[in-house]
Structure formats: structure tokens, C-alpha cells
Amino acid sequence: MGASSLPEKLLKPYDPKQTESEIYKAWEKSGFFNPDKCVEVGVVNKDADTFSMVLPPPNVTGTLHLGHAFESALQDAIVRYARMNGKKTLWVPGTDHAAIATQEKVEKVLYKTEGKTRHDFGRNEFLDRVNKFAEQSHNTIVNQIYKLGASLDWSREAFTLDDKRTLAVRTAFLKMYDAGLIYQGERIVNWDPKLQTTVSDDEIDWIDETTNLYYLKYGPFIIATARPETKFGDKYVVMHPEDKRYSQYKHRDNITLEWINGPIIATVIKDSVIDMEFGTGVMTVTPWHDATDFDIAERHNLKKEQIIDLSGKLLPNAGEFAGLHIKKARPLIVERMQQKGLVEKIDNGYLHRIATNSRGGGSIEPQILKQWFVDVNKEFAIKKSQIKGIDSGAITSLKQIMRLSVTNGQVKIIPERFEKVYFHWIDNLRDWCISRQLWYGHQIPVWYKGDRVYVGIEPPAVSWQDDGWIQDSDTLDTWFSSALWTFSTLGWPEFANSAKKGELGPENDLANFHPTTIIDPGYEILFFWVARMVLMSGFLLGEVPFKTAYIHGILRDSKGRKFSKSLDNGVDPLEMIDRYGADALRMSLIIGVGPGNDSAFSEQKVKAYKLFANKLWNITRFILTNIETAEYDENFSDWTKVDTTIRGERDNMLKDITDDMNNYRLYMATEKLYQYVWRTFADKVIEESKEIFKDNNKAGASRRHLLVETLKKMTAALHPFMPFITEEIWSMLPIKNRKMLIVERWPE
RNA sequence: GCGCGAUUAGCUCAGUUGGUUAGAGCGCGUCUUUGACGUAGACGAGGCCAGAGGUUCGAAUCCUCUAUCGCGCACCA
Numbered sequence: 101m102g103a104s105s106l107p108e109k110l111l112k113p114y115d116p117k118q119t120e121s122e123i124y125k126a127w128e129k130s131g132f133f134n135p136d137k138c139v140e141v142g143v144v145n146k147d148a149d150t151f152s153m154v155l156p157p158p159n160v161t162g163t164l165h166l167g168h169a170f171e172s173a174l175q176d177a178i179v180r181y182a183r184m185n186g187k188k189t190l191w192v193p194g195t196d197h198a199a200i201a202t203q204e205k206v207e208k209v210l211y212k213t214e215g216k217t218r219h220d221f222g223r224n225e226f227l228d229r230v231n232k233f234a235e236q237s238h239n240t241i242v243n244q245i246y247k248l249g250a251s252l253d254w255s256r257e258a259f260t261l262d263d264k265r266t267l268a269v270r271t272a273f274l275k276m277y278d279a280g281l282i283y284q285g286e287r288i289v290n291w292d293p294k295l296q297t298t299v300s301d302d303e304i305d306w307i308d309e310t311t312n313l314y315y316l317k318y319g320p321f322i323i324a325t326a327r328p329e330t331k332f333g334d335k336y337v338v339m340h341p342e343d344k345r346y347s348q349y350k351h352r353d354n355i356t357l358e359w360i361n362g363p364i365i366a367t368v369i370k371d372s373v374i375d376m377e378f379g380t381g382v383m384t385v386t387p388w389h390d391a392t393d394f395d396i397a398e399r400h401n402l403k404k405e406q407i408i409d410l411s412g413k414l415l416p417n418a419g420e421f422a423g424l425h426i427k428k429a430r431p432l433i434v435e436r437m438q439q440k441g442l443v444e445k446i447d448n449g450y451l452h453r454i455a456t457n458s459r460g461g462g463s464i465e466p467q468i469l470k471q472w473f474v475d476v477n478k479e480f481a482i483k484k485s486q487i488k489g490i491d492s493g494a495i496t497s498l499k500q501i502m503r504l505s506v507t508n509g510q511v512k513i514i515p516e517r518f519e520k521v522y523f524h525w526i527d528n529l530r531d532w533c534i535s536r537q538l539w540y541g542h543q544i545p546v547w548y549k550g551d552r553v554y555v556g557i558e559p560p561a562v563s564w565q566d567d568g569w570i571q572d573s574d575t576l577d578t579w580f581s582s583a584l585w586t587f588s589t590l591g592w593p594e595f596a597n598s599a600k601k602g603e604l605g606p607e608n609d610l611a612n613f614h615p616t617t618i619i620d621p622g623y624e625i626l627f628f629w630v631a632r633m634v635l636m637s638g639f640l641l642g643e644v645p646f647k648t649a650y651i652h653g654i655l656r657d658s659k660g661r662k663f664s665k666s667l668d669n670g671v672d673p674l675e676m677i678d679r680y681g682a683d684a685l686r687m688s689l690i691i692g693v694g695p696g697n698d699s700a701f702s703e704q705k706v707k708a709y710k711l712f713a714n715k716l717w718n719i720t721r722f723i724l725t726n727i728e729t730a731e732y733d734e735n736f737s738d739w740t741k742v743d744t745t746i747r748g749e750r751d752n753m754l755k756d757i758t759d760d761m762n763n764y765r766l767y768m769a770t771e772k773l774y775q776y777v778w779r780t781f782a783d784k785v786i787e788e789s790k791e792i793f794k795d796n797n798k799a800g801a802s803r804r805h806l807l808v809e810t811l812k813k814m815t816a817a818l819h820p821f822m823p824f825i826t827e828e829i830w831s832m833l834p835i836k837n838r839k840m841l842i843v844e845r846w847p848e
Numbered sequence: 849g850c851g852c853g854a855u856u857a858g859c860u861c862a863g864u865u866g867g868u869u870a871g872a873g874c875g876c877g878u879c880u881u882u883g884a885c886g887u888a889g890a891c892g893a894g895g896c897c898a899g900a901g902g903u904u905c906g907a908a909u910c911c912u913c914u915a916u917c918g919c920g921c922a923c924c925a
Contacts, residue, residue, distance in 0.1 A: 113887070313925090325925060338925090375924050383925045392923035452924090517852060524851065524921060623920090658860085660918095692862045692872075696853085698918090702860060704874050711887050722884030765864060771872070783889075790884095 106724055107832055114717035116681025116710075120824045124246055127827075132842050133253045135188040136604040143843040144188055147602065151182035152190045152613035153646075154586055155252060156621045156629070157260060159198035160237040161205050164244045165663055166689075166701055167622070167655045169673040173686035173821075174652060174766060175620050176250045180820035181761050182617070183251070184846040190613050191251060192589045194258035195238050199541035199578040200303075200459045202237075204295065206230045206540075223539050230540045234261075247674055249682050249823045251842065256606060258589045260581040261542065268588035269581050270545040270557040272640055277555045279480050281498065281639070282534070286470050288387075288394040289533050290455065293412040294462030297537040298471055300577060301530060302627050305458040313450035314434065315379070317442045319357030319366060321346075324379030326452050327386075328437065329430045332360055332418045333405035334384035338396060341370040343381050360437060361419040369400050389466050404468060412465060426465075472535040472544060472574070474498070476635075485642040492642070501638035502526050502631055510644045511634060514764060515696045518626060518651050525627050532632075534577045541575030548572070583632035586616050586645040596641075618764075619646040622654060623696060650764050653698040655689070660700050676706055683822035684710035690821060691770040712774060713825050716818070719782055720829050723807045726793060732834040736805040738798065743806045746785060750776070750810055754817060754847055761820075761846075770821055777814050785810070808834060813847035 109118060131137030138144035153175060158168055175191065183189040203218075206229060210216055218226040238259070245252065258265060276282040289298045314328050321337055337355075339346045349355075353368040366384075373396060374381060387397035387404040397404055409415055414429055416422045421429050437443050455464035476498045484492045487501060488508040503526050505511045506519055513519045535544060547554040547569040554560040554569070561567050581588070590609035591599060599611035615637070621629055630649050637645035656662055657669045664670075676685045687709040693699045739747065753776050760769040785807070792803045812833055819826040819841050830841035 113885080323925080327925090373923070378924045385925085390923080390925080392925070395923065521852065521920060528921065626920095660860095688873095692860090694862080694864095697861095698854095700860060702874080705860075707887090708873050711885095714887050715885065718885035718887090720884085725884070760864080763864080767862075768864065771862065775872080782885090786884080787889085 106721065110717070110721050110724070110832065114681075114714045114825060116677075116683065116713070116824065119828045120247070120249070120677075120682055123824050123827050124249060126840070127251065127842055128254070130840055130842070132183075132840065133191070133251050134255055135190045135253070136606075138183075138843065139188065139604060143839060144183075144186060146604075149187045150190070150612050150617075151179070151185075151187040152192070152590075152616040153179060153618050153620070154192045154589055154616060155194060155250075156619070156625070157194040157196035157258075157582070157585065158241050159201055160195050160234040160241065161198055161201050162237055163240050164673060166671050166673055166676070167663065168244070169248055169676075169685060170655045170689040170693075170699075171620065171622070171652065172245060172248050172250045173689045174650075176248070176686070176823070177690060177766055177820040178618065178620070178650075178764065179251055180823060180842065181846065183842065184816070184819065184844060186845065188612070190253055190256070190609070192256050192258065193242075193245070193250075193252035193254060194260070194585070194589060195241060196582060197234060197259065197261035197541065197578060199536060199538050199575060200295070200297065200299070201578075202230060202234060203538050203540040204460050206233050209233070218539060226539055244673060247677050247682060248686065251823070256589065256609075258585075260578070260585070264594070265581055265584070265588050266542060267557065267594070268584050268592055269542045269576065271593045272580075272584055272636060273545050273576075274555055274557055275640060276474065279639075281475050281478055281480060282472060283475060284470060284472050286468055287473065287531070287533075288391050288466050288468050289471050290457075290464045291410065291467040291469065292457040292462055293410060293465055295457065295459075295538075296410065298469065298533055298535065299457050299459065299464070300533050300579075303458050304455045304464060306453040307456055308451060309454050310449055310451055313379075313447040315444040315446070316437065317444055318359070318382075318384060319355050321382045322380045322444050323382055323384050325383075326450060327430075329414070329421075329426045329433050330386045330389050330407055331384060332414075332421075333388070333407050334359075334366075334386055335364060335405075336367050336369050336385050336397075336400075336402050337382060338369045338371050338374055338385055339382045340372055340374040340376045342372075343374070343376050345381065358440070358442075360433065360440070360442070367402075369396065369402070371396050371399065388468050391466055394466075394468065406468065408465060408467070410467065471533050472546075472576075474532040474534055474635075476529050476531055482639070482642060485638075487638055487642065487644065498635050498639060499526055499529060502634050505634045505638060505644045511646065511649060513630075513649045513651065515651065515694070518623060518649075518696060521623075522626060522631060525631065532577075534580050535572075535574040536577055537573075538575050541578060542581055544572040544574050544576060546572040579628050579632055582629055583636040584640075586619070586633055586637060587614050587641060590614050592641070614641070615644050616646045618648040618650055620650045620652060623651045624654065626651060648764070651696050653693070653696050656698055656700050658700055658702055660698075671701065676703070680706045680710040681713060681824070683713050683825050687712065687770060687774075687821050690766050691774065693767050695764070695767075712778065713822060715778055715782060716814075716822075716825060716829065719777070719786065720811060720815075720832065722786060723811050724832065726789070727804045727808060727834070729834045731801075732805065732808055734836060736801075738802060739806070740799050740802040742799075743802045746806060747809070750781075750813070751848070754813060757817065758846070758848065766821075773814070773818055773821075777818070781810055781814065816841060816844055816847045819844075 139146050158164055179189060179191045207218055290304055291298055311326055313324055313326055315322050315324050318337060349368045351370040355366050356363060357366055385393035385396050387393045388406045389408060407415055408426055413423055413425050414421050457464060479495050479497050481493060482496050487505055489504045490496045547560050549569045560569050590613055591607060592610055595607045595610055599608045601611040633645040684706050688705040757769040757772050789803050792799050815826045815829050827841045
């Protein structure tokens, strides 16, 4: 076979643009992304092992960034490897409504373009706008995922806010409510006055701030505070029971003293939470606006008084300062206290932390509000459990489920160091505030009518509105729906009892594909998502959501900074694909980046793997121009001694990377493949061949077979990482009964 | 405060359970090459593997401490 009969495109340098979109279409048309289809057409055995994974659903807040490309490159490689091992392989796509992030984004856009707030539109019209935006984002995102070559089963695509997921969310809510694990309570929560909603503890960013520490005379005591404006209502003074300086004061003693707006009666409380070393060892409590103080108040059953309203303004109990915003009020109040001689001294340069809403909101003002919570400590009897250490019917708690699922080895976290982080988080975990005062999201499935409260999947009556029922106006934390993702995408609750293992079709997914094999999120959502999935899956299904959590790091810019809008350092994955090809981008993101490690994006690196793709292309050209296709015999056995050695070394290398793949060391497998293909196969084996081919003898035949065989194996082994070019090359190689490479077997 | 990482060539980073002269990409130097590929090839320069101590026949790898940077958690008002 001469060069003239080679595929025309092979005569030119590799051009990803000519190849990639065509190949993706061919994959989609083949149906091989769908495990049922693979069985139907006979490329996968019906009783084969299964592999399943859900895509961490990207937020519909705009477009994907390089971090998503990194994530999907890793996942697609894992998925393709599983598929090439003959498994029934399912990778479920979807997107996340990302309640607070999306609402915030749309509100900003609307205010900028139309000068209107969400209240100007009203709930329904505003939600129409958000939905429209979300749909556009979704389409952009899906297109981006196509371009990356991700082999997702689009027939199973899900959205965290669609009908099926709504059913799952409401079912989960009801079951947890019935078990007493969801309760409504007046508790101290993180209130964002700017976005007018609560946020969970995990959504808070703490920012260091240098401020003044005011030492105030509180009767016979000196108290230290950074926030004098909250102190109007403080009627309790707290000290350590063993603090000898204050031993003359007894628990519950009443003391009359002069305070900001006149005389008050203060009550002494002794509590060992007080740090005797800090300040004067005495503090007053503001239970309504401070979490620590709230806990003290709860312990001693103290009265709680609201000082600041939900917009951050002082209430009437602040006397003449009522109506002032706390920021403006502080200096005035300090001035007043100085006039009254209540200020002992002021330390400047006091470092303390301010809570801010990490979702783009403002400073958090703790408030006591009636909210919905998930009780993580409450004991309950679990109906059925396959979690080792918790028997069906046993008494357990959500915390215990989360902890045991990992300690018993059913969930393995990679890298292992994140297990410590995970346990540490569980140990400090408080009840999870799940209600948000947002409009976009799952509205809480609770209806009120007078004193009556109805919790259900459907409203209390068809004509509930006419009957005077009112639905809770809050929505759920977006992570509530994300936490159900591994099974809400696999037919829960609809097919919870009917799914049959071994039978095809989405209605049986729950039996076939759950627990999922692996999940691959970044470490920044270890608590938000990974831990909550373990919680929900444990409670609702009595099993773990995934067997392995492969945690990846954050992709940063070339200077090691996070990609962020304010720095405007974002890179569009499509631009990189356009310039270098998806294969090159994927390879550059995977190679050499260990689990959990951050990495700096380098365009140079992408370029390097574009060169690699071209190298592979040229290797193919060389080999195809030097063999007669008709001559190639898949059962050739007359190897020369040298070639036998080369084959042996090659296959050892493949065994080695197979081991890497089985242990999710993709960063090493790719490195080894790259080295072998270029430094050994091209530079040594092929170079030597040129001499051998000068004599067309037995050695030449052996060598020709070696080259084709090795190229086949390398092409197949590179397929999980560089799916497009390898699929293209595969179609040109002399192969009997050729299937698409995506469903060929991993080389051994 | 508690915890977790990182520190390896000019730059960005690998080095999986400790095992012969420590690797890659990019960059740099010299040369080669026009029948696979200049998007190439050959050769090379460049590293007391943060520092100190310890375990070991043997340490970049394990232990202890120190320094610097980064991150997570935390009810010091």
C-alpha cells in the first residue's frame, strides 16, 4: 500500500477541527454513550459489571470555565476506561439550578439593563426571567461539554429543578420531616441583609478586619466588645464559674447599673464557655445577634431581644438611635457612651473576623429567625441499611451515617488526607439551615392554614389556594437537591421499589447503577456536596452514594491565582480547543496533576500536547506507508528476538498503566504513555525500523507487524485521554471486525 | 488556637508502597536532518530534592523539630 492510497487527511498535519465534531456526532449516533444501547447492539454483555458516575452538575449561571474542562477530562477518561473494560458504563449529565448564585446573577443583569429589582417584577414574572436565563446557560454549557468530548448519556440528562427532581426533593423532605429530622425552629442563623436571605454556615467567608476593641463599664464590670452598637439590650453579664476575681457575684445575682439609655437590671450568669484570659474575663450577651451568645442564652434559658432589624437598622429599643443603620450608628453610640463615662478605653488594632456571604452577598448579621433545619444529631431508627456498622432498624443519626460510611471503607476518599478534613467537619457540624428567602429554587413543600401545617409531596387539596392554604414562601438550599443527585437521576423515588437488577432501561437504573462507582468533585465542595450526598443517600436509601470520591484540586491561572471575575483572568475552554484541539487540552489538564492538588494552567502545556497529537498522527502515517495492509496478519507469530523483547517491555508498560488506571492514577498513566509513544516507540523502535526496512527480509515482516500492533495498542490506551484523534486513527488501521474505538477493549 | 498541604532544574510540575548515575514539559546551548513528523532528531548545560537532626545497608521518599507559603476548621466576646 503506497502513500497515494492513504486517507487524504493523513497526508497533512493533524487538524483537530476537521476531526472532532464529526467524531462526536458519530459517537452520539452510535448510541454507545448509553449502556442499554451498548447491550442491545452487542458491544457489551448483558451481565457485564456496571460502572456509573454522575457529572457534578454545572451551575446554570453562564458558561463553563477551564476548571470544568479539567473536571470533565478526568471523568471522561475514567468513564472511557471503564467502557473499554467491557463494563455497562453510565455517566449521567445534568445541570444545577444553583438557586442563590443564579438568582443573584439574574438580579444583577436585570438591574443593570432595566433598572428593576425582583420586587418590581413580582415572583412569577421574575422566575420566568430566571428560567429563561437558565435555559440559555444550559444550552451554552451543553455545547461546551460536547466540544470536550465527554461521553455522557444525554438520554438521561437531568436538571436539579425539573419535575423528576422536584418529586425527589419533596419526597426527601417529607420523609425527613416524618422522621423528625427536619424541623422548623427559631434559631440563630446567618442573615445576609443585602440579599435578604439566610445562608448556611458553610457558605460563609471569614474576612480578617482590624477594628477597635471597646472596653465598656458595665456596672462594676469592664466588658470588651468590637460591636458596641449591639449592646443596648444586654441584660446578662457572663463570667467563668471559677474566676476568682468575680467570686463575690453569684449565679443569677441581679445588679442595677447605668447603661446606654439609662439604668437597667443585669443578671449575673456563670458559664464555663468564658475564656478567663480574654479581656477582663467578663462579657455581656446579645443572644439575638451572636451565635455564641445564643448558645449561652439557650443553656440558661435567658431572654432574647432583637436589636437590629433584617435590613441592618436599629430597632426602637435602641432609643434615639432607632432607625439608624448599624454602620452609621456605631460612632454616635460610642460618642454617647463616652459622654456618659461608660468607655474605659479603646484598643485599636484589634484583629477580628467578619462573616460575609460567599455567594456574592454582604456582611452577615446573625439573627434569630424561624427557619427549617436538618437535625444532624437526632437519633432515629433507620428502616433499612446496608451501611456496615448500622443494621436495618438500628438507632442512628445523620452524623453517624456520614462518619461510618467512610470509616467502614464503603466510601473511599482519594487522596486519603481529605478523610481527615471530612471527619473534622462532621465533628464540628451544627444543624443544617435549609430554608432560603429566595424565589428561585424548590419552594418548601409545606402549606399553612391558620394553625394547621401540612407537609406533603402534593398540596393539601387541588383547590388549596381557594381553601385558604398558603405555601411556605421560602425555597430550599440548592445543596438539598444536589445531595440527592446520585439517585434522583437514577429513577428515585419513582422506581425505588420496582427497579430490577440486570434489566435494561432507565426504570431499572437504581438497581443497576446505585451506589455509583465514583464521584469526582473539587475539594471546595467536599462539605457542600460530598458529605451531604452521603447523608441523604444513607438516610433515604440506606446505602452510600458512591464507592470512591476522587477529589481533585483547583485549576488556577498561570500565576497561581484563582480564576475569578474580578481579576478577569478567565480562559474560555472553547478558545483553547479551537487553537489546540480538545485532545491536547484534555491531556494537558490531566498529565502530572495528582488528586487533590491545585495546578496552574499553562497554554504552553496545551501546545505541547498538540505537538504530541501531531506526533501520533505522523507515526500513523509512517507506519501505514510502510506496510501492506493485505499483508498484516493479526495472528502473526514469527517474531524476531529483538521484537519479542520490545513487545515484552511494551506489554509490561501497559500492565503498569493498567494498574495506574485501576487506582485512578491518571496523571501517571498519561505520563508513561506519552513517554513510551514518543521517546521509545517513535525515537527508538521506529527509527531502527528504517534500517530494517531497507532489506525486505524476515526481520522486516516481524517489524512491520510489531509497528502495527504497537500502534493499535497505543491508540487504544490513549483513547480515554485523547478520544478524538485516537478514534480517527483507529478507523485507518488494518483491523478485522472493526468497531468504534470507544467500545473496543483496553489493551493488555 | 486546632488541623491539612506545599517547599525538587530558569519557569510549571511529576517522582505510586524508601532501592542502582533524581525526571518531564517549556525555555536555553551545540550539531544534524530535506522520503513519517522543522509541530523533527541527536547530544548537552542546569538540581547539596527548603534547613537541621534521626531511623536504615540504603532517604527527595519514613520520624522529629525549624522556616516560608497556601488552605481548611473553630462560639475569644
